[in-house]
Every structure is written in C-alpha cells, then in structure tokens.
Amino acid sequence: MAKLGANRWGKSAVRLSKVIRGDGADRFLDLEFQVLLSGDVNAAYLEGDNSRVLPTDTTKNTVYALAQDQLTEDLEGFGSVLCDHMLAKEGITSAEVTIRQRRWLRESATGFTGGGSERRLAWVRRDDAGMETIGAGIEGLVVLKTGGSAFVGFPRDEFTVLPEAEDRLLSTSITARWVYAELPSDTSATWESVREIMLQRFFDDWSASVQHQGWLMARAVLDEVPEISEISFELPNQHHLPFDLSRFGLEDKHTVFHPVSEPYGDIRFTVTR
C-alpha cells in the first residue's frame, strides 16, 4: 500500500539579469530563482491527470514577465510578488521563492567586475641550453558593461537569424597571457597596471565586436607596457540573451535578459609588436 506524502514542484536554476537604467549610472541585477509550489495535485501522481499541474515552464516565464516592471533591489519584495501571483491560481496552496544574487562590483557608470574566479598567472620556462621565457597573465577576470558595444554589418547566410545590435550588453571572462621581452623591475606592479589598462579599455571604449574590444585592450597594453613583447587573449562571449516578452502580449522594454553558460562565442587572438 503506497500513499503520496508531501510533494512540491516548480523550476530551479532560473537565471535572470536586469538592467535598471539610471541618470548617472546603470544598476545591474544578476539573479538565480527557485520557485517551488504545492497544491492539490495527487491526481497527477496517481492517475496522470495534469489539470492542476502548472507547467514549470510557465513558472519560469512568470519570473521573467513580472521582473520587467516589478523587480528592484528589494529581492524579498519581489519574492512576495511572485508568491502572491502563484497563490492566486486555483489549486495552489503554498509557494516558496528563493533568490540568489551574484555580486558585481561597480567600476564605472555602466561597467562592473564579477570577481572570484580571477587568478594572477606567472610562468617561467628554462632549459639547460640557457633558453628562458618569462611571462605572466590573468585568468577569469569577469567583466560586464550594460552598453557601449555593437554587433552589426556581419554576413548573413541561410542559418543566420541573429538580429543586428546597435547597442548591447557585453560580458566576458578575460584570460590574457603575455611574454616579457625584458623582465620589469616590479612584476607585481606591472601586473596591476596591465589589469587596470584592460579594465579601462573595456569599460571606456565603444566597440563594434568582441574582437574589436579585444584589439583595443591588447593595443593599449603594448602601447603602455614596453617590457611586453606579445599578448594573447581568450574572450568567451558570455551571452545575456534578450528574453522575448512580446509573446506574452507585453511591451518588451529590453531590460530583462537570460544569461546562459552554454554555448558561448569563443574569440582568441594574439597581438605582437
């Protein structure tokens, strides 16, 4: 004899980002939601009757749809909005919303760093014939800007559906490795200045693509740090996809995004003197 006990259903790992445009500076929210419901759904388990089972896909869509007008930095307030919305439905008897916010540090009016995975890299190779290479690098420096980048004028073929973007949110995790032609007297200070140059060019310079943004960073490093002879970049395009709200009959204000980890645009290049 088997008897259904406590049960819940919903959607987890719902990732959502939102830009709150401001006069002097944009704010940026990067969130992950979990929404779990309970209700009178015994027939779904025992008889396969789904008439009370709100699809988890709908739960996910609701988070994006309500976020456009009602999500602010008061996360608890938005959690209450979501609970109210769910409890108003027939057959839902309880709702629990959990929101996790990733911290981004403000670096400029529209620019942010999202720390944590960042590493300073140093390497030395030497052989018994006296050959030596010394280099340094940075891995996992996560940056984001809420505008100041475009992607237009690209070739289109039968599989191209990407719209042109005159101004888009741009985010990447910078990995750069460079070679020292001559070792600086203070390697730590040099490393800090390379990091600073890259951040400035990312946040301050408008770009036409990830490639263009990367070139502006690489060129500035070579211009300003004479000891470096060569620098290589890997710039994964960490997409924040527009979430289309118009299919729900809503005006789409283009402030709500769906951040995705997979797949990512993969841009790699080397710049020499």
Added chain:
Amino acid sequence: MAKLGANRWGKSAVRLSKVIRGDGADRFLDLEFQVLLSGDVNAAYLEGDNSRVLPTDTTKNTVYALAQDQLTEDLEGFGSVLCDHMLAKEGITSAEVTIRQRRWLRESATGFTGGGSERRLAWVRRDDAGMETIGAGIEGLVVLKTGGSAFVGFPRDEFTVLPEAEDRLLSTSITARWVYAELPSDTSATWESVREIMLQRFFDDWSASVQHQGWLMARAVLDEVPEISEISFELPNQHHLPFDLSRFGLEDKHTVFHPVSEPYGDIRFTVTR
C-alpha cells in the same frame, strides 16, 4: 606598434542530442561541439568592420541544421562535413571542429543510463536515548528514454507557451532516499534491487508526467521491498529542448535537441505506506 597575429573565432560548448530511430532500438547521441574558424578578418579587429565575421550564432545554428540529415555515429565524418561547409564561405581559410561524446549505456530498446555521478548512500542516526534511524539512498542515477512519456492536459495562463507533448524524450538524475523500518539482512543486495526496480519502472512504464513516472517507481519499490517504510525522490527534469529547424526553411524531423542544464523542472515528493 601593435600587430594582429594568429586569431580564431567560433562557438564552444554547443550541446546537441540526436535520436536515431531504429526498428528494434533507438540510438542516442549526446554531443558537445566546438567550431573554430580563421580567415581574413583583420578589419574586424582593427576597424570594427564585421563584413567577414560569420556570427558565432550562425556557426551554432549550422551544427544543428546539418546534424538532422548528416550526423551519424561517424563523428569524424560529420566533422568533415562541417569543415567543408565552413570552408565554402568566402574569406574563411581554415576550420577546426572538435566533438565530445558522452557515453550512455543501453538498458532497453529506448532506455539508457549515463553513469558517473552515481553514488550509493547509507545513513545512520542514533541518540543516547536509543532512538535510531537507518536509511539508504541513491544519488545521481542519470537516466534517459527516447519516448514513452507525455505531458498534456495542463492548465494554461497568460504566460504559458509550452506545447502539449504526446510523446517526448525524458531524462532525469534520480535521487532517492529511503528509511528502513526493519534493516534487511543484506543491505547491499537490497540496495541493488531497489536500483533495479527504479530502472525497470522508468524504462518500461509509460508516464503522463515526471510526477507520474516518479509515483510508479516509488510504488513499485514499496510493493517489492517490505523493509522500506518511506521513500523520497528528487527528480530534476533535465530538458532536451526541441531545436526548431523550421525557421531555416527546413523540414523539422524532431530528432535534434538542445540539452540544457539550466533551468530545470524540479519535482520532489515522498511516498509512505
């Protein structure tokens, strides 16, 4: 003076699954692609001119579009197809395709396990007043079937866009934890038989939802293993989303999917006697 050196662009972590329907049994491919191109794109870096930059989104779409008719278990052969397609474009001078295939073990005509993360769980709680609970469980038992599950008849509201599915691919990572009312004489043998019962019910029983599938598994365990008094399940719905090929003017044969890790449907329940 800065000079652009070697450079490549493309898309990484492109996840694609494909069902190859067979007479006696389906085959199932679970793949991750990386496609990297090089070509005459210096102007993109130096001047922001994207006219030769095939968008990485197009590269991704190409993988899905060509997979429908040309992808088989000959992965190297499909890699060549992709290289040929890319090299036929103006301005592309080299292409590299890397494909990683996750192994799934056949368990039935349409059922597979995808091992690795699976753990046997045992736990004992005891206090100085003589109270004791002994239980066991399984975590991370990844299963997939290429059909034999539906999801229809669910309620629709203003944010519901999910189509009804009469027959769908279903995949989950089973986590189940149970309590022993009485300790079996051979806990390892009992654990193996619980695992076997769950796999059989997942692969052999048609279900109307994840909830329904879970109930059929839980009920069978309680029916067949008298020592267990209660069992709880967590069944994340690991979505393999249909990839819409009709927007490229192709007939969509519904064999090519986009597996996603985030978000996931989150189904949790307990069954008692």
Added chain:
Amino acid sequence: MAKLGANRWGKSAVRLSKVIRGDGADRFLDLEFQVLLSGDVNAAYLEGDNSRVLPTDTTKNTVYALAQDQLTEDLEGFGSVLCDHMLAKEGITSAEVTIRQRRWLRESATGFTGGGSERRLAWVRRDDAGMETIGAGIEGLVVLKTGGSAFVGFPRDEFTVLPEAEDRLLSTSITARWVYAELPSDTSATWESVREIMLQRFFDDWSASVQHQGWLMARAVLDEVPEISEISFELPNQHHLPFDLSRFGLEDKHTVFHPVSEPYGDIRFTVTR
C-alpha cells in the same frame, strides 16, 4: 539577548578507500563520510571552553582507524559502529553518519573502471589549401588497479621522503589523443578497440611507473591499429595515499587509503612510429 539553539559539529568530505583482498578477486570500496555530532557544548560557543569538543580531526582519524577491521560492504553496519563509538564518549548525545559510495565497475580480478566523466573525442582540422588532420581520442577514462604496479629505484635528494613501493594501488584518468594517418572505415569500431587495448594493458601488465604503464598502452595501440600514426597521453596519478594507522598503536595492514584530488603527479608523453 541571544540564545544558542540547535547545533552540530563534525567532519565532512572524509574520503577513504579500502581494498578487501580476496582469493579470486579483490574488492574495492571508495567512500566519502560525513560524521555530525551533537552534545553538551554550549560552553564552547559562549565561553570558548573546548573541554567537550571532540576535535573534528579526531573524528576523521576514527573513521580510518575503525575502517581497517570493521568496514565491509555493509555500509549501514559500519555507520552503526561509528555511531556507537561516538555515543560512548562523555557529553556526546547524538551522532549521524552519512556514507556515499562511488561505483567502480569490475573489469578484472584487480581492475576497475570508474565511469562518468568519460568522453569520446573526434576532431577534424582543414584549411583552404587542402591540408587536413583527423584524429580521435578518449578523455576521462578513470581506471584503478589494486596492485600490479611498483615505483622503486628513483633518485633521492634532500627533499625526498617518498618510500619505495614494490606493489601499489594505481589509479589514473586516461586522456589519450591520436592522429589518423589513414581514416579507418569504421571510426566507431576503431575507437572501441583502442579503448579496449588500453584497458587490457592497464589491467594485465605489471608496470614500474606511470610512465612505463603508459608506454605499454601506447605501444600496444600502435602495434594493433595501423591507421594511427601518433598517440599522446596525459596520465594524472590519482593518488590513494596510505593512511598511517601505526601512530594510533594499531597494526597497519595497508588496506586503508586516503584518496586525494590535489596535488597529482602529472605524466604526459607522445609516442610515434
């Protein structure tokens, strides 16, 4: 006014492996323990008085020490042994032990595979001048044998403390990538046979080091698969360190190990014709 509520302490992520030597075949247990205690330790929180706080290091040592004679595949039974041991101490009022077992699949009398992370790899590089390279590989094929490998006769310097090992447990995660001089007619069948050759040589051949074991695998692949011109291996030595029980006054039977993820011996080589 603050008041201490429910609290527990103990050790988590305690990794332990054990070889149970058998007549025909060894058994191998790969486990992770969590032991959480509660008791009368309010003074530790409020006054910094540790006289009732069993160190979590001791809890960890207890798991290893009792495992030597009392751990079998009856994990629940060993959980009870640990609970009894803890509850016999003054001031401990409850204990909870959770054990997670990783599954290894038997491949020979002393050999196992530990699946999950394994990937089949295929790659194709082509340029517009007609140059093409096609290769394949395997990543993350985890293997372990409970004997049949030695490491002796190595040079010693002022920082060498490693004892010589005439017969040791050996585990690695095989990553191998090879180049096809000529494409086989059935790339899937060829891949399966390379995999099989590597497993056979790992499980059946005695080796004097990881390097030696790798050479035996590589040479066999080149001997038996004429289409392959070159193969490269990465063989991280996934150490299972002997856990020294003699410091507790126990006879050390050399069956209990401490598996560690970091650091690892890093062996890489290429074999050509």
Added chain:
Amino acid sequence: MAKLGANRWGKSAVRLSKVIRGDGADRFLDLEFQVLLSGDVNAAYLEGDNSRVLPTDTTKNTVYALAQDQLTEDLEGFGSVLCDHMLAKEGITSAEVTIRQRRWLRESATGFTGGGSERRLAWVRRDDAGMETIGAGIEGLVVLKTGGSAFVGFPRDEFTVLPEAEDRLLSTSITARWVYAELPSDTSATWESVREIMLQRFFDDWSASVQHQGWLMARAVLDEVPEISEISFELPNQHHLPFDLSRFGLEDKHTVFHPVSEPYGDIRFTVTR
C-alpha cells in the same frame, strides 16, 4: 614500431599558502603550482628504469621547502628559483613552472576576503492560510585571518593527534540564513549591515574555536539588527595545514601552509532570541 616522442613529468595542483608577517599588516599569498620537467628518461618508459625520474612527490616538497625563504610576491622570481633548482640536477634538461595566485582583498591588518562565490540570498514562503516567512542570507562569503584564533583544551582520546594551537590561521566560507520577525524598510541596506557586522566580528574578535567565533558573529547580528529573530550558520573550517619542513632538516618558521579542500571541519548552529 613505436618510438617515444616528447614527454614531461611533474606535479600539478600543488596548493601552498604563505603568511608574510609585517609590522603594520600581514601579507598573505594563496598559490597553486605546476612544475613540469623533461630530461633523459627514455629508460623509464621503455625499460621501467626510474634512476633518472625525480619523484613528483619530491618536486612538490621542493616547492614548499624553497618557499619558506625565497617566495615573495615576485612570483616570476620564485619561478626562476625553482627552475634553477631543477636544472641543477643530473639528467633534467628543461623545467617549466606555472603559478596561479588567488586574489584576497585586505579587510584589516590580518584579515582578508576571497570573493567570487558570494551570493545574497532572499526567500519568501507563503501559504493560502496566510502564513508567511521572509528571510535572507549570505552564502559563500570566504574569509581568512592570519591569526587571532586558538584551539586548545579539547578532549584527547586514542585517535587524537592534533596539536594544541594557541594562535592559528583561520579560514571559512560563511553561510548564514536568518528570519525576519519584521521586514526591514530597506532590505538591501539591512543585508549590507549584517554582512558588515559579521566581517567585523570575524576580523576583530579573538576566538577559542570556530564555534566561539561563530557565536560572537551571531550574537552581534541579533544585538544590532532588531528585525532578525533567528540566524543559522554553516561554517566549514577550510584548513590551511602546517607543512612540516623539519623532516627536511630545515628550521620550520611556521609560515608555509598546505590548504586542503577535503576534508573540512563542519560547524553548524542556530542562535535565537
């Protein structure tokens, strides 16, 4: 016919931390090393002759041993020291050292935060009977201090080998979740002040144990934030183990540590009013 090609060996994922004591403030280095060698070791592969194979365990020990006197923030300089040491050995023909440094942000003379994984948490539970719970939390706030914590006076049994520590490095990843009896008018500002209180108490207060440190944090939060009725902590003790240099005949200055991820002391408690 098989021929050994390029090959290297060494140790990867060697984690080392070092405290550089200062007058006004300590500096703290958290590093991961990879050291790869090549040399005349063909006989090791082909004949199992290890007489030229420097054990990877020795390579690891060398990193710790030389770090005590020669490691500073000039990572490239220390990389050169390691290369020189390796190349001085007979039969080693090349060496490559790669060092990755995790960034810690200074918060006080001896206190640091190591960002990245930190998340703000908000949750709301509501049912159709009008019951509501609102709470917030912080997850993954990584902190470390180079002194100001002890662990002495604990009970000893037959498996206790842990030495008493009058002053030790302490690191944890704070997870705290609290319940609001009354919702603050500005939930974001309240969250920031809870975070600040926890950091202050961790960095400024001497503690006799993780439990004691946690109590001081919890009590201060309840004292200073009247809206919070209850707070729960999970404080994994992220051990930086002393690396014993005396076995190499070196004076051990107690500045070089081995950070380990597994196992960890697991401390959990709730504080109410």
